[in-house]
Amino acid sequence: MPASIRDVMPAFELFQPASVADTLGLLERHGSDAWIMAGGLDTFDWLKDRIQKPKVVIDLSNVSELRGIKERDGGIEIGALTTLTTITRDPLVTGKYRMLAEAAGLVASPQIRNQGTLGGNLAQDARCWYYRAGWPCYRAGGNICYADTPTSLNREHAIFEADRCVAVNPSDTAPTLIALDAQFVIMREGREQVVSAQDFFVGPGIDITRLTMLQPGDLLTAIRIPGTWAGKELFFEKVRDRQVWDFALVNIAAAIDGSASTITRTRMVVNGVAARPHRLEAVEAFLAGKSRTPEVAEQAADLAVAGAEPLRHNAYKVPLVRNLVKRAIRGGAEWTS
Ligand SMILES: Cc1cc2nc3c(=O)[nH]c(=O)nc-3n(C[C@H](O)[C@H](O)[C@H](O)COP(=O)(O)OP(=O)(O)OC[C@H]3O[C@@H](n4cnc5c(N)ncnc54)[C@H](O)[C@@H]3O)c2cc1C
Numbered sequence: 001m002p003a004s005i006r007d008v009m010p011a012f013e014l015f016q017p018a019s020v021a022d023t024l025g026l027l028e029r030h031g032s033d034a035w036i037m038a039g040g041l042d043t044f045d046w047l048k049d050r051i052q053k054p055k056v057v058i059d060l061s062n063v064s065e066l067r068g069i070k071e072r073d074g075g076i077e078i079g080a081l082t083t084l085t086t087i088t089r090d091p092l093v094t095g096k097y098r099m100l101a102e103a104a105g106l107v108a109s110p111q112i113r114n115q116g117t118l119g120g121n122l123a124q125d126a127r128c129w130y131y132r133a134g135w136p137c138y139r140a141g142g143n144i145c146y147a148d149t150p151t152s153l154n155r156e157h158a159i160f161e162a163d164r165c166v167a168v169n170p171s172d173t174a175p176t177l178i179a180l181d182a183q184f185v186i187m188r189e190g191r192e193q194v195v196s197a198q199d200f201f202v203g204p205g206i207d208i209t210r211l212t213m214l215q216p217g218d219l220l221t222a223i224r225i226p227g228t229w230a231g232k233e234l235f236f237e238k239v240r241d242r243q244v245w246d247f248a249l250v251n252i253a254a255a256i257d258g259s260a261s262t263i264t265r266t267r268m269v270v271n272g273v274a275a276r277p278h279r280l281e282a283v284e285a286f287l288a289g290k291s292r293t294p295e296v297a298e299q300a301a302d303l304a305v306a307g308a309e310p311l312r313h314n315a316y317k318v319p320l321v322r323n324l325v326k327r328a329i330r331g332g333a334e335w336t337s
């Protein structure tokens with residue numbers, strides 16, 4: 001591997017637009033030469049490590065239209081540039097969608113939450129260290145996965161949906177937005193496109209070089225959360241090695257409708273287990289109309305890990321997913337998981 005000078009960023013042309021219209025003009029003009037920068041946390045890692053060398057960086061920090069949280073159609077709309085700290089405190093989020101505030105509040109550290117944006121958290125790249133160190137793997141355009149060999153370090157990698165690449169989606173907010181059935185608003189070639197949170201994230205079978213459907217030139221402008229799950233039982237839990245400044249080993253987001261004893265419908269998503277947040281559709285279907293008993297939770301946990309294919313060092317994620325599913329189902333009930 002060629003030696004690289006760390007911490008000295010490559011030269012690029014910097015633009016700091018003050019409106020969405022100007023941003024879109026710049027994106028159109030510079031196409032795939034342009035790199036969008038929001039809070040810069042993921043961006044600066046790539047630039048300082050000199051793994052990514054864009055000709056043009058478009059810094060969104062002055063685009064105030066992209067910040068803020070407001071009510072919309074019975075739900076809320078969150079600008080893509082809204083910081084994670086704002087999300088943890090905003091009464092519209094904490095009042096109706098506490099799970100999102102909790103997930104944002106468990107990201108990394110206060111400094112990172114003050115700077116990091118929701119859009120950046122959703123669009124952030126994989127954290128696989130082989131890839132981040134610039135190794136020429138499948139995700140980087142090569143023809144090998146360094147994380148899936150007999151001697152690889154793959155404790156944090158995928159147990160589901162591996163297709164050449166076994167990296168995982170690292171976002172804490174992403175599974176909550178899929179569970180809440182959110183929609184993402186994207187400006188593409190001058191037109192607004194609205195996609196479901198679930199479809200926003202893509203696995204390696206669709207595109208091995210990116211974790212989302214965003215293409216060069218696309219701008220994520222807002223996240224819309226419908227009123228459907230507002231005020232329902234919302235559960236988020238994150239398991240990590242350290243209690244601060246650490247990505248999830250596995251996290252779970254569940255939206256549950258029903259009562260203390262019965263579940264009528266649910267949406268359940270785990271992250272940190274595949275290249276995209278992994279929706280537990282079989283568990284959701286099974287739980288409809290079921291009582292919240294240890295036996296039901298045990299069966300749901302079995303369904304949740306059906307098809308899991310752990311790597312050499314990450315089999316522990318299988319019981320972790322099982323237990324998180326049981327804890328989500330248990331809710332406030334008294335039985336042990
Ligand atoms: C030490 C450390 C620990 C971390 N721990 C956690 C953690 O525990 N949980 C967690 O979820 N995350 C964690 N993160 C990730 C962090 O939250 C994200 O890196 C951060 O949220 C990225 O947001 P940003 O606003 O800085 O985006 P940037 O770094 O500026 O951008 C990230 C990516 O998104 C693209 N992008 C950003 N905004 C838009 C937009 N509006 N439209 C299109 N593309 C866009 C950029 O081009 C870039 O590719 C950690 C990061 C660090 C550095």
Ligand code: SF4
Nearest residue numbers: 128137145165166167
């Ligand atoms: S897991 Fe993915 S990102 Fe990591 S080395 Fe393998 S192909 Fe590259």
